[in-house]
Amino acid sequence: GQNIDQPTEMTATEGAIVQINCTYQTSGFNGLFWYQQHAGEAPTFLSYNVLDGLEEKGRFSSFLSRSKGYSYLLLKELQMKDSASYLCAVSDSNYQLIWGAGTKLIIKP
């Protein structure tokens, strides 16, 4: 079956750096997405990786290794507003997004 694994919860300190990992096993691969979801709100797009390597976008970076079935989202200079769930999703061979359960990130002052 298809599977996306990410940690359930992480805690970090304001101003610090945190890395959220995602491993996947899917039938085919057409890209990996990261979304942010604040409590009670809709998911919003953060990043997309289809080739191996690091994509940087401001304080957020996302890395992909297709051979290892692995990605991470790196958040720098953490702010309180970054407290949210971070969802990893893989586009499979049918271009269907397979979603992880999300990582709840708690930021402490």
Add this chain to the structure above:
Amino acid sequence: IAGITQAPTSQILAAGRRMTLRCTQDMRHNAMYWYRQDLGLGLRLIHYSNTAGTTGKGEVPDGYSVSRANTDDFPLTLASAVPSQTSVYFCASSESRYDYNEQFFGPGTRLTVL
């Protein structure tokens, strides 16, 4: 520009009742999707539509139906609601279902079936 709107925001429904969740987008996106989100689980695809006039089944389609009469609207119907359909429902859209398919989400409908 509203993006994607959903209605109602929340609803409490008696088991056995019929319910339609509405979804409208103004981005002229070809593809639209319905997901449900349950605690501890990832978003699960219920139904999708590649373009107006076509629909397809996702991972958890049983008990749900959809239609896509035009580009903007993609309603989801529960013919006879059951308590296991209690969930938060998100509608989403993307320019295309293929290749780079960043999805944009509506605000969600919180549905409780008693």
